[in-house]
Amino acid sequence: TQLLEQSPQFLSIQEGENLTVYCNSSSVFSSLQWYRQEPGEGPVLLVTVVTGGEVKKLKRLTFQFGDARKDSSLHITAAQPGDTGLYLCAGNNAGGTSYGKLTFGQGTILTVHP
């Protein structure tokens, strides 16, 4: 069974601060996705990283895939109250018995105070 450990589980910060969320595994993933979920709604994809060492930027959000494709991070610069939500990482293994299935981390609940 592939596991994804996400940390921290909770993050409460002030507007304007920077933060990083980590997603770690002992397994190699062919790709890794980051989703954001707001209360009462389903998760929505933010980004997919595929290549080891890949860095993708989405405005103030920076996503990195580890060189060995076992870990990933999400960095938010100058957080805003609108960034509040649940952030989920999900690993995808395109081969073997895990084909077609995502493995999700436990999630990070981010609260940004004005």
Added chain:
Amino acid sequence: NAGVTQTPKFRVLKTGQSMTLLCAQDMNHEYMYWYRQDPGMGLRLIHYSVGEGTTAKGEVPDGYNVSRLKKQNFLLGLESAAPSQTSVYFCASSYSPIVEQFFGPGTRLTVL
């Protein structure tokens, strides 16, 4: 396009009762998934389908059954509900197993 829709949005059951959750997608996706979400545990895969007429077990399939008789619909059944099945259930679909999954708004189920 409605995307992925789920019916019902809320439901309260008594232990031992049965119910069916309906998921519908209008994106012509081959792959459909049922997850449950519990506090501190992320999303856990219950069952999934790689095409019409096919189903497969996920990480936590016990106590649930599924059917995919039509490509656009994926049904999740609870034959005899238990309090441990109190959760928020999400359906998702995708056109390929390695790309974005589109999620429905969820069904909040409480089993008393």
